Amino acid sequence: MIVMENVQKIYRMGEVDVAAVRDVSLQVDKGEFISIMGPSGSGKSTLMNIIGCLDVPTSGTYELDNIVVGRLNDNQLAEIRNKKIGFVFQTFNLLPREEALHNVELPMVYSDVPDKERKRIARQMLEAVGLADRAKHRPAEMSGGERQRVAIARALVNSPSILLADEPTGNLDSRTGEEIMEIFQKLNTDGITVVLVTHERYIASYSRRIVHLKDGLVEGDEEV
Amino acid sequence: MRLKQSVHIARRSLMGNKMRSLLTMLGVIIGVGAVITMISIGRGAKADISERIKSLGSNVLSIRPGSQQFGMRRFGRGSMRTLKSEDAEMLDEKAEYLSFVAPTVQSNAQVKYGNKNNNVEIIGTTPEYQRVQNSYVEKGSFFTESDVLYKEKVCVVGKTVVKDIFEETDPIGKQLRINNIAFRVVGVMQEKGSMGPWDQDNRIFIPLSTAQKRLFGTDYIREISVEVTGKDDIEAAKAEIEKLMRRQHKLPASKESDFNVGDQAEFLKTLEETGKSFTYLLAGIAAVSLIVGGIGIMNIMLVSVTERTREIGTRKAVGAKRRDILRQFLVESLVLSLIGGLFGIFMGIGGARLISRLAGWKTDVSFDAILLAFLFAACVGIFFGIYPARKAARLNPIEALRYE
Numbered sequence: 001m002i003v004m005e006n007v008q009k010i011y012r013m014g015e016v017d018v019a020a021v022r023d024v025s026l027q028v029d030k031g032e033f034i035s036i037m038g039p040s041g042s043g044k045s046t047l048m049n050i051i052g053c054l055d056v057p058t059s060g061t062y063e064l065d066n067i068v069v070g071r072l073n074d075n076q077l078a079e080i081r082n083k084k085i086g087f088v089f090q091t092f093n094l095l096p097r098e099e100a101l102h103n104v105e106l107p108m109v110y111s112d113v114p115d116k117e118r119k120r121i122a123r124q125m126l127e128a129v130g131l132a133d134r135a136k137h138r139p140a141e142m143s144g145g146e147r148q149r150v151a152i153a154r155a156l157v158n159s160p161s162i163l164l165a166d167e168p169t170g171n172l173d174s175r176t177g178e179e180i181m182e183i184f185q186k187l188n189t190d191g192i193t194v195v196l197v198t199h200e201r202y203i204a205s206y207s208r209r210i211v212h213l214k215d216g217l218v219e220g221d222e223e224v
Numbered sequence: 225m226r227l228k229q230s231v232h233i234a235r236r237s238l239m240g241n242k243m244r245s246l247l248t249m250l251g252v253i254i255g256v257g258a259v260i261t262m263i264s265i266g267r268g269a270k271a272d273i274s275e276r277i278k279s280l281g282s283n284v285l286s287i288r289p290g291s292q293q294f295g296m297r298r299f300g301r302g303s304m305r306t307l308k309s310e311d312a313e314m315l316d317e318k319a320e321y322l323s324f325v326a327p328t329v330q331s332n333a334q335v336k337y338g339n340k341n342n343n344v345e346i347i348g349t350t351p352e353y354q355r356v357q358n359s360y361v362e363k364g365s366f367f368t369e370s371d372v373l374y375k376e377k378v379c380v381v382g383k384t385v386v387k388d389i390f391e392e393t394d395p396i397g398k399q400l401r402i403n404n405i406a407f408r409v410v411g412v413m414q415e416k417g418s419m420g421p422w423d424q425d426n427r428i429f430i431p432l433s434t435a436q437k438r439l440f441g442t443d444y445i446r447e448i449s450v451e452v453t454g455k456d457d458i459e460a461a462k463a464e465i466e467k468l469m470r471r472q473h474k475l476p477a478s479k480e481s482d483f484n485v486g487d488q489a490e491f492l493k494t495l496e497e498t499g500k501s502f503t504y505l506l507a508g509i510a511a512v513s514l515i516v517g518g519i520g521i522m523n524i525m526l527v528s529v530t531e532r533t534r535e536i537g538t539r540k541a542v543g544a545k546r547r548d549i550l551r552q553f554l555v556e557s558l559v560l561s562l563i564g565g566l567f568g569i570f571m572g573i574g575g576a577r578l579i580s581r582l583a584g585w586k587t588d589v590s591f592d593a594i595l596l597a598f599l600f601a602a603c604v605g606i607f608f609g610i611y612p613a614r615k616a617a618r619l620n621p622i623e624a625l626r627y628e
Binding site: 078082093096098106107111 | 226229236237240534535537538539540541542543544545546547548621622625
């Protein structure tokens with residue numbers, strides 16, 4: 001599903017080139033639940049951006065579902081993000097003015113799902129994360145855990161290949177964080193591939209495989 | 225993404241900032257309103273002049289002073305000083321093709337009655353003026369030839385004067401003061417209405433000689449209006465006037481005439497042309513305010529793009545393409561300018577009516593002007609919306625997501 005070979009990402013910071021990711025080869029199969037761990041500056045955010053098709057590698061190859069991402073242009077990347085990736089962010093990133101239901105609909109707006117169908121799927125997803133009664137609430141009217149569940153529902157509506165979560169519990173208290181992690185576990189059990197980026201061992205322990213990253217290199221790859 | 229979605233997003237965003245949206249729109253509302261009102265005023269004036277041309281007797285000619293020339297030098301300044309009362313008397317006496325001759329002098333003066341005072345156009349002329357200008361006394365009588373002969377201090381007043389100075393009381397027999405000289409009112413003229421911004425009823429008519437000697441202290445004449453005996457005689461009459469006047473002024477064949485002969489329609493046509501330029505000028509100034517409104521839109525859209533950087537990042541992360549974002553912001557500025565344009569139309573029509581009522585000018589609200597102003601507003605919306613929209617569309621999603 002995810003095949004990375006010798007992926008390198010170099011940023012130009014003023015006069016010097018900084019290699020955020022130096023040489024990463026990684027394979028993630030369908031149905032896996034994998035955590036990418038590492039201290040800040042280890043390159044995990046950059047790696048996540050590449051996996052999430054927000055960015056392309058400077059060298060090396062990244063294939064997602066047999067599509068070579070490095071060759072795609074902006075529009076094609078947007079389309080892949082829309083169809084194959086479901087993002088869950090640390091800061092939720094919901095649209096503050098829109099109610100929960102519309103937030104969940106958002107990816108379908110960009111894949112031209114007809115109105116009625118869109119509403120139906122969004123409602124169904126909200127129900128799946130246990131928020132059927134919050135459909136008309138705006139993000140400000142919901143708790144952090146509820147917001148993150150809305151974000152998960154949004155990530156799932158276009159049936160993506162990967163659920164990509166970047167520190168999803170970083171802004172939540174530990175009990176709510178556990179609830180969110182249990183949702184990920186359940187989704188994984190239902191067959192969804194989950195890639196989690198975190199720096200907390202405790203959170204990573206919910207996954208079944210942990211990849212340790214340091215200074216832009218893979219330092220360890222362990223089964224849990 | 226479909227247009228319906230873009231409109232929905234735009235509506236949400238604009239409603240989320242009602243005051244800001246309203247103020248931004250205000251620029252367009254005022255701009256569109258001003259364009260429509262100004263064009264309406266200009267067109268109203270033009271229509272009025274055109275009407276006047278139609279109602280004019282086509283057998284009326286008018287003689288005006290030309291420029292004087294001494295040797296190689298042309299005296300623009302002295303151009304008003306070539307016609308005299310004697311010219312009019314001579315034409316009246318000798319010309320065969322002219323049935324009536326009415327010389328006029330004209331100037332504005334301060335008019336007082338009791339504690340009222342106002343600036344009024346004073347026209348010094350002869351009784352034949354009525355016939356030539358097709359404008360008669362309604363009440364009382366016009367002054368007579370003998371009034372002109374003896375420089376009597378009598379006057380005939382227009383309707384606006386009756387309204388402003390006499391406050392609708394009967395003015396006949398009363399004394400008013402023009403530049404502090406007392407005149408007795410002998411008659412009231414028929415209403416003529418206004419021609420664009422020119423009120424043709426704010427006038428007082430006095431005997432020519434009285435105006436020249438007692439009021440303005442001049443021997444010269446502003447204009448001689450004449451009525452030709454018949455429509456077919458116009459060209460003959462022009463030639464005759466030319467011949468008689470040149471002889472009267474003792475001009476050798478080598479010299480140009482120091483006067484112009486034209487029919488009134490010609491003069492009015494010039495006026496009409498002026499009116500047209502005036503309309504363009506007004507509309508141009510109004511259009512500037514519309515452009516300023518557009519800059520207001522651009523300003524607010526740029527602020528909005530910055531404020532919503534995270535939202536743009538989020539949208540891009542879940543699959544919005546550049547053109548989706550571009551369209552979203554473009555639709556938003558277009559909605560601002562179109563709604564502003566719509567309200568502007570109402571304001572423009574209202575403004576034109578208000579000016580008609582307050583200033584008494586004729587206005588003509590045309591569909592063309594409305595369409596023009598509205599389309600212009602739409603163009604302004606697109607033109608000034610495109611830069612902020614492109615800026616939004618080009619945001620890097622990673623940086624946008626991280627933006628605080």
